[in-house]
Structures are given as structure tokens and as C-alpha cells.
Amino acid sequence: MNKYSQKQILDAFRGATRSEVKKVTFPLDFDDVDFDRREFYGWRDRKMPRRAYIVVEHDDELVALILNRAEAKPSRRAMCAWCRDVDLSEEAVLYTVRRGGSNGRRGDTLGTLVCSGFSCSKHARKLPPAFHKGTDLKAIREEQVAGLRQRVHSFVAEVLSTED
Numbered sequence: 793m794n795k796y797s798q799k800q801i802l803d804a805f806r807g808a809t810r811s812e813v814k815k816v817t818f819p820l821d822f823d824d825v826d827f828d829r830r831e832f833y834g835w836r837d838r839k840m841p842r843r844a845y846i847v848v849e850h851d852d853e854l855v856a857l858i859l860n861r862a863e864a865k866p867s868r869r870a871m872c873a874w875c876r877d878v879d880l881s882e883e884a885v886l887y888t889v890r891r892g893g894s895n896g897r898r899g900d901t902l903g904t905l906v907c908s909g910f911s912c913s914k915h916a917r918k919l920p921p922a923f924h925k926g927t928d929l930k931a932i933r934e935e936q937v938a939g940l941r942q943r944v945h946s947f948v949a950e951v952l953s954t955e956d
């Protein structure tokens with residue numbers, strides 16, 4: 793991803809009200825975030841514990857979405873639907889996003905299980921703990937990263953598909 797300013801990100805929110813965007817709090821380490829090695833950028837709002845955000849370059853456009861962490865916890869440790877990290881090294885939680893357009897205004901949401909701290913890009917670059925000699929590790933990593941990118945984009949596309 794390219795590096796973006798907070799202003800650019802605030803301007804990229806879709807399906808959010810003006811007052812919701814006004815309340816967005818960026819993480820304290822925002823200036824140090826390495827966008828180069830990320831398929832998307834996500835963070836939790838430190839002032840609103842159940843609120844989080846993701847930013848992604850989608851169809852050559854910057855798109856930011858508000859996520860709400862569901863109250864109910866998954867009954868057992870679940871795998872993140874985006875990075876599919878088999879080690880479950882980060883808790884995956886259910887986040888919901890308001891759908892685009894009038895569907896969203898009527899309360900229609902889409903949910904997905906995602907790493908609670910959004911370190912999916914890091915997990916996708918991990919190599920398998922055991923592999924045969926001659927395994928193309930670079931190809932494995934590229935495949936994992938491409939899979940993550942594809943799943944994030946199809947989720948965002950679905951959220952935006954009801955925009956009017």
C-alpha cells in the first residue's frame with residue numbers, strides 16, 4: 793500500500809456518518825506504520841473499545857470502513873477468515889461492517905472473523921514451520937499474501953456492492 797495521511801484516510805470512509813468519522817482516533821504509532829508490507833491497514837480505536845477501522849486500496853481507490861466488534865465471542869478459537877493463519881497466533885474475533893447504501897442505513901451488516909489486531913499481513917508472510925527440501929518458500933509466501941489480498945478485497949467489494 794502507499795503511505796496515506798490521516799486526512800486522506802478520513803476522506804476515504806464509506807457508509808459512515810459525519811459524526812462517526814469525526815470520532816475516529818488514530819493509533820499513537822500511526823506515523824511509524826510501514827504501509828509497504830501491508831495488503832490493508834487496520835486498527836482499533838483506543839477511545840472506543842469495540843470500534844475498529846480498515847483502510848484498503850480497492851479498485852485504485854482508497855476505501856476506509858468502520859468495523860464493530862461483536863459482543864459475543866466465538867465459542868472456540870477460530871481462524872481468521874482473511875489471513876487463515878493456521879497457528880492461531882492472534883485471536884480472531886467477529887467484526888461487523890455496515891453495508892453500503894440504504895441497506896446499511898436500515899441496519900444491514902456483514903460480519904467476518906478477523907485477527908483482532910489486524911496483523912494479517914504479518915501472518916501471511918510467515919513460512920510453514922516444516923517443509924521439504926526444495927520447497928519453493930517464496931512461492932508459498934506469495935500465494936499466502938495473494939490469498940489474503942483476494943479475501944480482503946472480496947469482503948470490501950461485498951460491503952460496497954449495495955451502495956446506491
Ligand SMILES: [Zn+2]
Pocket residue numbers: 872873874875876877906907910911912915
Ligand atoms: Zn488475520
